[in-house]
Amino acid sequence: MFGLERKDTTLFLVVIAMTMLAPFLLNPFPQGSAMAQFNAGYPDLMQRFVIFGIFAIGFNILFGLTGYLSFGHAAFLGVGSYAAVWMFKLLSYNIVPALILSVIVASLFALVIGYVSLRRSGIYFSILTLAFAQMSFALAYSVFTPLTNGETGLQVYTSDPQYLLGNGPNVTHLFGLEMRSTTTLHLGNWSFDFGVGYYFCAIIMLISFYVAIRIFRSPFGMMLRAIKSNQTRMNYTGLNKRPYTLAAFVISGMYAGLAGGLLACMDPLAGAERMQWTASGEVVIMTILGGAGTLIGPILGAGFIKYFENIFSKINDGVLHSWFSWLPDGIENFVVKVLAPFFGEGWSLSMGLMFMLVVIFLPGGLVEGGRRIGAMFGRGKADPAPAPKPAE
């Protein structure tokens, strides 16, 4: 189906089901229960899951396949957001022109930065991309303030021209379909939110994911893996690695620009902090945590980190106390004191620890973890009665 191999089709269908049913899957706990704080099924957060999923899927095309580790991809994310907001300011709140410009501007940016950075490899490449991104970040606050609105951030004002606005909505929309509109379904104590914005982003992510699968299985994708494996052999096989790596760089830049544009479509603002090195580092961590070079890894990694960032960070001392209130007071206070640094504001500490554990014990990321668990169960079933395999 979809022109994919069976295994990839299955994976794609699973991802479709997961994204389409996300409002249910991420809200397993009834409203008002103690566990409700672990629900992640609200549109704002779900949008982030899929948007950063797109960012990581694109990053993985560069890093996962070619092994070139860019530390500056947030620059393309930021540029995409600025481009989208400019479209809102100049034309209207329709998100289609905004997204198109986001992708175009990001690809041009990636072409220039990639052309220069790819003259080097390894750590020098990483440093060059980092330098470019930090330069963009600094310029957004200084020389380019007319374009970026500096520290205030770029936003839409009523005085903006918006030449095509007419009677159209005053919020971001897809040909009239407003991104912020939500329908809520109540089932007993449960409630589920279905946001237009989320579903739009989810569909874009599915398309992005589909394209990524195609790239992975194409001759082009195979060449990219060959570059990662052995550049000497590549060279002596008559292949020029430069255009291959540059194409991969630009494609991943376009994914980042699309993600940046979508962020602006959900909330028509753009600030330079989106380009900061921490944001570039985050996509690296997402990809490695999920499993670099695997298809599904980046999506899992993005979801995992965004969940942590938004849910774990809400667990403050008060919540911890309520969890351990069954303990004798002295012990309760002690336990809370020990755990507190890892929760709430300290979520990044837990995240860092988890990242270290994964890199050390599961170098293939969450995907490898899943594979090992699968193998454990598979072996458990196969061992007792090793039946001869039927011909396929």
Place this chain on the structure above:
Amino acid sequence: MGILEVKGVNKRFGGLQALGNVNLSVQEGSVHAIIGPNGAGKSTLLNVLVGKLIPDSGSVMFDGQSVLGRKPYEINQMGISRVFQTPEIFGDLTVMENVLIPCFAKRDGSFRMHALESVRHEKAIFEQAEAMLDDVGMLDKRGMHAASMSRGDKRRLEMAMCLVQEPRLLLLDEPTAGMARADTENTILLLKDIRTKRGITMAIIEHDMNVVFSLADRITVLAQGTPLVEDIPENIKGHPKVREAYLGEAQV
């Protein structure tokens, strides 16, 4: 005129004359061995031929075209393939993929943006790669991770990757160096087989002349960067100049 014509090539590394006025002519369809003691400049010469080093002076013509100043991938596209001293293969890829890649390089040139087509749908290329693997007796290993194979199999695979491109000249840098006796003999047999079946022009760089004795049509002896003699193997073996060049070494 040979398919490969090297004329008056010089290369210095600081004060060291690594190649001094090298002339060499490789005839199409022949197997030409270049032997010499350690430090004679054999690898340097090979690196000039494949575009990794640019000589200080002289000319290198392949099939009437100069190779000087071209990048290794461009020289490969002209029809020169190279086997390395330690096999260079795509270790992270499967054996099959290792052979598919040179097939694509041969058909599509040094770059093509075929990002949305499926490798699996390239029937003709698959058949070509399968036939090649069958030829070198590795078809049963097609799904294997290339890095996990034995050294001998890696050498065989690398050879297959070069042959599938149907090169007009195959360069081999000490193809048996560091190999056990049995592997050495296997490799020699493989090369003889290639020679009789495909008639590919080969230039073999070798330290040990016994390896190339039964294989080569002509042998050039290199010493201190300069060719001493060039002749058929029978005349090389007892040649006084060759004995002198290898003096103090046990190989001859």
